[in-house]
Amino acid sequence: MIQISGPATFWLTALLFFIAIFGRYVLFSLAFWWLFKVSMKNQFAHRAVQTRPRKPGQDWREIGWSVLTSLIFTAIAMGVILAFQAGHTRIYANLRAYPLWWYPISIILVLFIHETYYYWLHRWMHRPGVYKLVHRTHHDSITTSAWTAFSFHPIESTLQAIVIPALTFVIPLHISAVGFILLIMTLSSAVNHLNTEIYPRNFDQHWIGRWxxxxxxxxxxxxxxxxxYGLYFTFWDKWMKTESPDFHRLFGEKTKKEVKSVE
Structure with missing residues (x-):
């Protein structure tokens, strides 16, 4: 991890992190947009979940909110870096510091905790008073796209961003595991907001896909x-009976035609 030795290094590191965070968002969003809306448009046209047109200028509004989200993520990341440098986190760089079996377990554990935190946070954000202040910005995108992935009010961005950094103070995590978790988060968010179902037919019934x-x-x-209300997984929605009764029917409708191979 970069060693911050003065103001110049601090601000350079912050700039690099912002470029990485916002750039990752742009890269995934552009890739999914091009792949499913341009390159393979005909093969995936029937898989558009919502057919309602997006609002004029919606893409640019979402990108604008995503810039603010990326700035907040960067500020929190810088705090973690400073804490790591001071020896306050449990992030480790030597892969042999813990048994190798701990590496995948630590990732699974963090994803489970993150999912749990987000599910209950999400339900709280749908309380009327909280929704208007915090969560309405994200729901301005009724018909979503990959650009919606980071489109949050700054309060929501902060609430979303604090959990994984907080876990680095209590759970030993290899530095590459932290990066992998953040990559999963960005990829999952882009896929979930794509408004194009990319999973195969009957995947919602598969022993992995159903989760x-x-x-x-x-x-x-x-x-x-x-x-x-879930983030990565469906288990809290299933356990708390908050999964939409229309989900399996709609998934079946959107995947009833198999995607033809691209010549």
Missing amino acids: LIGATHHSLHHTQFRFN
Whole structure:
């Protein structure tokens, strides 16, 4: 990890982190937009979950909110770096510092805790008073796209961003595991907001697929509001009976035609 030795190094590091965070968002969003809306448009046209047109200028509004989100993520990341440098976190750089079996377990544990935190935070953000102040910005995107992935009010961005950094103070995590978790977070958010179902037919019934959130699952949250609060996984929605009763029917409708191979 970069050693910060003065103001110049601090601000250079912050700039590099912002470029990495915002650039990762742009890269994933552009890649999914090009792949499913341009390159393979005909093959995936029937898989658009919501057919309602997006609002004029919606892409640019989402990108604007995403810039603020990336700045907040950068500020929190800088705090973690300074804490790591001072020896306050449990991030480690030597892969042999812990048994190798701990590496995947630590990632699974963090994803489970993050999912749990987000599910209950999300339900709280749908309380009327909180929703108007914090969460309405994200729900301005009724028909979502990959650009919606980071489109949050700054308060929501902060609430979302604090959990993984907080866990680095209590759970030993290899520095590459932290990066991998953040990569999963960005990839999952882009897929879930794509408004194009990319998973294969009957994947919602598969022993793995039934636990993973995709575009159909999350799009129903943006249109129905009171269902499908999960982030990566469906288990809290299943356990708390908050999964939309329309999910499996809609998933079946959107995946009933198999995607033809690209010549």
